[in-house]
Amino acid sequence: MQSITVTELAALEGATVIDVREPDEFRQVRAAGAVSIPMSQIIDRVDELPEDETIYLVCAVGGRSSKVAEYLESRDFDVVNVDGGTYAWTDAGLPVEQG
Numbered sequence: 001m002q003s004i005t006v007t008e009l010a011a012l013e014g015a016t017v018i019d020v021r022e023p024d025e026f027r028q029v030r031a032a033g034a035v036s037i038p039m040s041q042i043i044d045r046v047d048e049l050p051e052d053e054t055i056y057l058v059c060a061v062g063g064r065s066s067k068v069a070e071y072l073e074s075r076d077f078d079v080v081n082v083d084g085g086t087y088a089w090t091d092a093g094l095p096v097e098q099g
Contacts, residue, residue, distance in 0.1 A: 001069050002081065003062075004081070004083065005084070006031075006083070017033060017034040017035065018035055018037050018055055018056070019031070019035065019058050020037060020042065020058070020065050020068045021038065021039075021086070026038075034097075039059070042072075043071075051077065054080055056079075057072075059085045059086070062081060065081050065085060066081045
C-alpha cells in the first residue's frame with residue numbers, strides 16, 4: 001500500500017482527499033478540502049469515487065484509512081494512505097476546517 005505524509009499531501013495541488021472518519025469526527029476538524037465518506041459507507045458510495053485519479057485517504061491516525069485503502073485497491077482504485085491522519089495534520093499546523 002502506498003502512503004504519504006501530511007506534509008507531502010499538503011504540497012499537492014488539487015488532490016482528492018477522502019476522510020473516512022464518522023460524521024461527528026469530520027465536523028470537529030478536518031484537513032481543508034477533504035470530503036467525507038465514512039468507512040461504514042464506502043461500499044455503498046464507491047461509485048462516488050473518481051476512477052481516473054489518485055485518491056488520498058485520511059482518518060484520525062491511519063488505521064481506518066489503511067483498511068479502506070486495501071479494499072479500494074482490490075477494486076483497482078489508485079489510493080494512497082495518509083500517515084498519521086488528521087491528528088498529524090493538525091499537529092503540523094496545516095489548514096483545517098470545522099463544522
